[in-house]
Amino acid sequence: MLSVVNADGSTETSSLIDDVVREGARRMRAATLEAEVNSYIAELADQRDESGRRLVVRNGYHQPRKVTTAAGTVEVKAPRVNDERVDEATGKRKRFSSGILPPWCRKSPKIRS
Numbered sequence: 001m002l003s004v005v006n007a008d009g010s011t012e013t014s015s016l017i018d019d020v021v022r023e024g025a026r027r028m029r030a031a032t033l034e035a036e037v038n039s040y041i042a043e044l045a046d047q048r049d050e051s052g053r054r055l056v057v058r059n060g061y062h063q064p065r066k067v068t069t070a071a072g073t074v075e076v077k078a079p080r081v082n083d084e085r086v087d088e089a090t091g092k093r094k095r096f097s098s099g100i101l102p103p104w105c106r107k108s109p110k111i112r113s
Contacts, residue, residue, distance in 0.1 A: 021071045026074045026075065026076070029067075029076055029101070030077070032100050033100055037079040037096070040096055041056055041081065044085075049084065055083065055085050056084070056085065059082040060080050061078065061079055062079075062080055065078075066106070067105060067106060067107060068107035068108065068111050069107070069111070070108060076101060078101055
């Protein structure tokens with residue numbers, strides 16, 4: 001990402017250091033989400049249906065959303081998982097839910113109001 005930097009070290013939106021911190025936070029969050037999904041899918045790779053197809057696969061990305069963190073507001077695009085397994089006790093499909101970025105999360109728990 002290229003930005004025009006003013007003489008005082010600021011950009012159009014904020015200071016250059018803030019932009020660098022936000023971009024670093026966005027990249028770290030994206031990498032950890034990818035690693036979490038890849039681990040989940042690898043753990044369940046041996047589960048297949050009658051046709052031999054995997055029951056748990058990647059399925060693109062969710063719509064981007066903004067999450068407020070200590071580093072500022074960061075846009076996050078979380079990976080999606082298609083989990084076709086069925087819970088035998090309830091009869092409902094099992095679902096992947098990120099421990100790093102739950103679906104309801106819009107701000108870090110450390111950020112107040």
